[in-house]
Amino acid sequence: MNAWRVKYDGICSSCGTPLPRGMPAVWDRATRTMHCIECPTVPDAPEPRPVDEGLAGGSARRKHERLVAKRDAAINEQYGRRLGKVVRAVTSEPQSTRAWAIGARGEEKLAAALAGVDGLRALHDRRVRGTPRNIDHIVVAPAGVFVVDAKHYEGRIEVRNRGWFFRPDHRLYVGGRDKSQLARDMAWQVEAVESALRAVGVDPMPPITPVLCFVDGDWPLISPPDEFEGVRLESERSITKLVLRSHELHAAVIERLTAILAAALPPK
Secondary structure: OEEEEOOOOEEOOOOOOEEOOOOEEEEEOOOOEEEOOOOOOOOOOOOOOOOOOOOOOHHHHHHHHHHHHHHHHHHHHHHOHHHHHHHHHHOOOOHHHHHHHHHHHHHHHHHHHHHOOOOOEEEEEEEOOOOOOEEEEEEEEOOEEEEEEEEOOOOEEEEEEOOEOOEOOEEEEEOOEEOHHHHHOHHHHHHHHHHHHHHOOOOOOOOEEEEEEEOOOEOOOOOOOOEEOOEEEEOOOHHHHHHOOOOOOOHHHHHHHHHHHHHHOOEO
């Protein structure tokens, strides 16, 4: 390891302290990382708060339970409790109700896949303060920060060109339906994450990548799409390769960013 001066603004790979250009530091050629000559210590610093990772699919699962309870109450009111049991046994939940349970299962399956990967941190079902919205998953990993929207849809995932050679008009289709808006809806999620980091002075900003993760998706065997309008298209299997494909962030930085995001975007 050699002592030298920082060429570009960065962060200590050991403690996460900002290292501005020109500051003396240590460069580790083997790992291609830099760190403080002597990391600062704070003797009386309080213990860091534990990070609440949240419960994947929690808000979707609660929404489904509320809709089921509302339907049960309406059936009981119309038919009475005894006959209401028969009505529920011979009828199905509305698709709009089942969709919440299906979505919750997709988020749970993705969370389980991420839990088996070393070197990353995942936050689930995060609330965006001041709005009714939530972010399904935020993954902080060696390759950066990933804002992930889990989708549990049926049907082939395709990117089709509805235009022509000189005027292309690419659209994202799932099961023959135009789902391009899914990618466009990722913009506010990325902005929420970036704002949370910017608010506490994170600099340099880590790479932030939006991802649509199609759980149990039906992908073409030849040339499956991997991106649409700047949003990555992944499965619950391929996303683990995406978040580990490079080493932009080191362990201490991953922990620091996870703590910042967990506090700014609490579980819903």
